[in-house]
Amino acid sequence: MSGRAAGAEHLATALRAGVGSFVTVRGPMGSGKSELLRGVAAQAGGVVVLRASGDPAERGWDYGVVEQLRPVPDGFVVVLVDDLQWADPSSVRWLIGLASRALVVAALREGEPGAGALPGSVVRLPALPSVVWSARRVAECMRRQPESVRDVARAVAVLGRHAEVELVSALTGLDEGVCGSAVRTLRALGFVTAQGRPQFVAQAVADAVVLESADDCHRAAAVLLHERGRPVAHVADHLVASGAPLDEWAVEVLREAARTGPNAVTYLRRAVVGPGRAATLVDLAVAECGTNTLLALQHLCYAVELLPAGRARAEAVLKIPVTALGTALPLVRDVLDDVGRDVREPDLVVRLEARARYAGHTDPSELVDATARLKAVGPDSDAERELLAVLAHSATLQARTPAHEIAALAEHLLARSPTAEMTRLLVKVLCAADSPPAAVTDGLVAAHVGDLAEARRLTARALDGPVGQDALLDLAAVALKLQDEQLCARLLAAVPSEVDNPGTAAALDLVRGADAAARGDSPGGLRLLLDAGARLDRLGWRNVVLFPWRTAAARLHQQLGNVDAARILAEENLERALEWGAPAGIGRARRVLGGLTDGAESLDLLQSAMDALSQSANRVELARTHLTLGLRLRERSGPAAAAHLQACHDIALTCGDHRLARQAATHLRGDVRRADLTRTERKVVALAAQGRSNQEIAEALSVGTRTVEKHLTNSYRKLGVVSRADLASAFNHPF
Missing domain, CATH: 3.40.50.300 (P-loop containing nucleotide triphosphate hydrolases)
Structure with missing residues (x-):
């Protein structure tokens, strides 16, 4: 039809x-x-x-x-x-x-x-009446045609309205039957008119057909520049522009240009159709890891099929970064199983195991096995140290082995000059264990120790370029620490439509949840946090320092008046923090639970949080605990409260957390910043300070409960308080 x-x-x-x-x-x-x-x-x-x-x-x-x-x-x-x-x-x-x-x-x-x-x-389908012709697409199409069709097309373009079959035949040297067949092909392509003397349907098509011979020109230029020793990138650009078949020297030029220049993927995609296809496919897979991990792994699979079994296949797989193997997990495991079956050399076996272990880091049973395997491997060779770094990373995600043991191993491995990739894994391990390495320039380290300006700078720089899926998890961990709305927005804008690693996808949803809450949507943020946290639990990713979703969700429950639900989450979080043993995690857990508790128990929890954080590298968490404790002490001891608020202010300023410093300064001045509250927010806060529930406030003001929740969230931020219990004090206290 x-x-x-x-x-x-x-x-x-x-x-x-x-x-x-x-x-x-x-x-x-x-x-x-x-x-x-x-x-x-x-x-x-x-x-x-x-x-x-x-x-x-x-x-x-x-x-x-x-x-x-x-x-x-x-x-x-x-x-x-x-x-x-x-x-x-x-x-x-x-x-x-x-x-x-x-x-x-x-x-x-x-x-x-x-x-x-x-x-x-x-x-x-017939041709559309108003086609915008692409010279590149027309030229590419003509390259795939038989030589007779190309010759006839050039003749028709040159002859224009005089393109009679007899003249076309004379110009091309082809008999009229061959010319007629070529014209029928051009008509099927939609390039020439359907009836009468062949004419191109648009001048743009005729121009592109004439330019089709530019292939030969680019190839000739590539040969000339190569013979004269010009830079390989100049030669490679001409080879890419030419659709002519590639000789071995041309493939080598393209591969060399890919190793030294910024257009590696472009050069290697051109080279893959030439000789030595397996080696080029491996190079292409490595180049694509930073931007399209799934495509990189598919190309690796093609390469493995072309290579002989044994060492050659193993070396091809080992060129792929370990962290790239956290996506397309079934595909990765199939490749690793197939390659490992024929490998006998001990170092290759161990390095392949490291990749298989990383590929299993979203499987709870494999995380358990990795933790057990950690105790059986010695750090004697480069291959074993690589495996240990991966196993330490898995143990950190699971957070059942004491943090100080994992930190000691990671510090030992880091001192042995590991690769840049292993260094990134070990840095994540050490930050999660609250032992960030001082000699490493890294956004996660800067965020953990409280150098927030440097953390923002490094994170923004990472987001300026293409962001591979393997980097998204680290950036999400930094975003959760910084709580910077602009950086969160940039990170989320850089996320591809599909994230293959389920753990990374869940961590990014934690960022979305925190971002929603920061914009005033506490219920929506809470839903995102709870859903993402449940997914992390199912994966066996239990680390409360890397993924502090329970404390964040507990605070949102508290803001929404769900104190019992908040306490359950906070108590679960403290239990896990104590099991892992990192001071930063323990301090945060006790601070949040202390904010949900009243009386002496609250002060005991907050003081124990201070004690834990005195051993921590996380100075911003220490400042937040000073603020919470200062607010709780105001009714009991004004001087002690002022000392904690001053400490919060000073630490926050040193770290570059100006929002936290302003909150502390607000309370130190005794200025509750009522001028910043809207008229409706003042009414909502006044009723909440009297002990009214959200439903009662909504009925009193003839608004919905969602509106009340939004006004309370904004008021908490403006008044510098973290709980409903502190709201009355912040609103009424003369400080």
Whole structure:
């Protein structure tokens, strides 16, 4: 059937039928095939939609398109494949078989090699009347055509309105039958008019066809520059611009340029179609780890299949950063199992184990096993130290081994000049154990010790460039410590639509929850924190220093008037903090629980928090505890309260936490900053200070409880208090 409307209706009918079928959408370049596929996806409703596209550079990769679709869930699904003319034959056969239980809609560009007949129904689309032609796409299309089609196209472009078949034949040296066949191909592509003397449909197309010979020019330039010893990047740029086949020297130039320049992925994607494909695929996988880990691992899989079993495969896997193996976990484990089966050299076995252990860091049972394995490995070789760093990281996430033991091991490993990657893991371990290394420049270290300006600077610099998924977890940990709304917003804006590592995804949701609460949405923030925290618990990630979600959620429960729920979370958090043993975690846990308790018990908890934090490197947490204790002491001992508030103010200023310093200064002056409260906030605070519940306040002011919650959250921040119990004192006390 022909026409856009008829085609859309046909596809809608096939979708509603819910049974397997194969539909081909055919048309020239610029006919709206991709848009029609997007329309099918929009109408799919609750049906799973899988997408893939062909690529001319991957036609020789068996099941290349299929790899984009797997895994395919059971039952009826919709599969949308763009540019099927470039798919490998194995993928095409697989898609035809899948059509027995799926609606497979495949778009093909007419006139391209590979756009032959296929089973099922066909939707034919004419060219759109107002196509904006891309010279690059036209030129790329022409490169894939037989030489006779290219010669005829150039002749038609040169002859213009005089492009009679006889003249075209004379100019190209081809007989009229071959010329006629070439013209039919150009018409199928949508480049020339459908009737009469062949004419290009737009001048832009004719210009692009003439420029198609630029391939030869770029290749000649690459050869000349290479022979004259010019920089490899200059040579590589010409090789990328040329679609000509690559010789061995050209592949080596591209790989060398990738090692020394910023455009590594571009150079290696061009080189991968030349000789030595396996080695180039490994280099490409390494280059892609920083921006697209999943694609990097797929390319590593292709490389492993091309390499001989044993050492060669192991060395290829070992070039991939350990932390890149925390995504696409089933794929990673399959590769590691396959490669490790044929490796016998002890160091290679240990280094492969390190990667397998890291790939298992989101499996609770493997975390338990990793903690046990930690005691059986000695730090005698580089390979064993690498494994120990990974095991220490796993033990830190689980937080069942005492922090001081893990810290001692990490400090020993850090002193042995580990790789930059292992250093990052060990820094995270030491910060979680409250023993941050003084000699390392790192955002997490700066945030932990209270150098907030440096932490912000380093985090902002990291966010200025591409952020790989392996870096997101560290940045999330820093964001949770800094509580900086602008940095949180930048971090969340840098997060890809899908995060493959479930632990990293949960940590980022903690950031979203904290950010929502900071913007006044306490209920929404609480929901995010509780959901993300439950997911972390299921993964076995129990570390209260890295992931302080229970204390944050407890404070939000408290603000919303759910004191019992807040105490349960705070007590659970203290139990875990004591098990891990890091002073920063214990101090924070006792501070939050002390804020939920009244009388002497509250003061005892807060004083014990001070005692723990006196042994901690976390100076901001110490300042917060001074503030909480100072507020609690105001009714009992004015001088003691003032001393704690002054200590909070001084420490906060030194750390660069100006918001905390302002809160302390507010209470030191005895100024509750009523001028900052809106009229409605003053009414809400006054009623809350009298002991009214949120529901009672809502009824008294004829507003909803969500409105009351929002006003209270804003008032807590402005008044510098952390609990409802302190609200009356902050609002009424003459300090």
